[in-house]
Amino acid sequence: MEKKQSLHAHIKSELLARIKNGTYQKGEKIPTELELCKNFDVSRTTVRAALNQLTLEGYLERTQGRGTFVADKKVHQTLSQTVKRYVDQVEVQGKTAEIILIDLSVIPASETIQLALGVPPNDPIQKIERVRKANHSPTQYEISYIPWSTAPGITKEQAETSLYNALKQDFHVAIAKTTEHIELTLSDESTSYYLDSEIGLPCFYIETVAEDQEGNKVEYSQSYFRGDKTNFVIERLYPEDAEV
Template identity: 65%
Template sequence: MEKNQALHAYIKEDLLNRIKSGTYKVGDRIPTELELCKDFNVSRTTVRTALKQLTIEGYLVRKQGNGTFVAEQKVKQTLSHTVKRYSDQIAVQGKKAEISLVSLQVIPATEFLVQVLNVSVNDPIQRIERIRKANGEPTQFEIAYVPWKLAPGITKEHAETSLYETLQRNYHLQIAKTTEHVEIAFPDERVAHLLEYKEGLPCFYIETVAEAADGMVIEYSRSYFRGDKTNFVISRNYLEEEGL
């Protein structure tokens, strides 16, 4: 244990290492609180604190009357350059992807959308709300904004597949660049309900601006990702970036 490391933090780290190394596999029942107390020679309160944190973070799941089990692995999504659709990224992890439309409406451009989408006030903007799921469990809630003049008449069928692929195939709009801002956010009651997530727990929050090669903004979106179901992979090629 590192100097000044709290006991519950040490236990949490040890259990997490066992999960990530495969000592405890998905679906395995971990030792009881009493067994862990004996193993680590600590109080039940200390063990419970460690287990609670791992449960909140999505590594463990408690089943009333049965014990605590290792949860399914979180959905991994790539933030670095990738041409893979959501369904493809999920499929390689052995999970079934699903995109469900929540709402599709045309709204007048607000002053904020005027700035981010380079449109005029009151221009028609398509506002698309979607839920992404993996194995039937919600992982992401997204609100996307696309100018009507660029892609008129986006349909439910379009929205429930890859939106970028639809923009390219049906409207000849090629996404060449995205800029993403990542934060931690706390979802409101509606977002938490749609994500089947407890209100007050943190989410990853990402705002994305998608552009064509000439700099024209094609789409702006806001996305909430369940913190217990999602993690992100960022890969950088420094030799390529340095031109070496």
């Protein structure tokens, strides 16, 4: 290490490697700050900076008066082409999945919704607010907008299972394409309330527009994912003759 200011990054990297290779198991208490200072021969400030970053990123959990523990593994979700429901993606990771309906109402289309879905002004839109959980801990807060004309009268039961499955099975609307825009954001007062997090937590923000087989826009959604509890997997398929 050539630069003193890179010490905390080195320590963070080493601790993260120990977490990922199983040296430190989920729920295990890691060495104290003092022990880590002696282990790495650095100051307490340097160790604390590394621990704070790992905590912010969701790899560690710090409990007042008890110490620092290895957090549960993050929920993996697929952004590639997939037909797996959220419940299926979570349960295959050994976690219990839940979808909680917060609000189901009909609202007039705002300018943002008009642009996203291509509907007339004040067109009736079903607004569906949900929280997704893994092992009873919130990982995602989502607001979906579906035109009434696309699927009139969506129910609580449909919203708490799979909207896309309900659209296909109950309203004969098959999703053929989604376009997703992803960026980083910080949780505000409302988002942090539903995600059960502190205000300012780094989150993934994804806007999605779904289309049916005829190219009609049938859903627009805004989703916030806890950055400390979620990561994404992207798979790309390349034809043999592709130039990359």
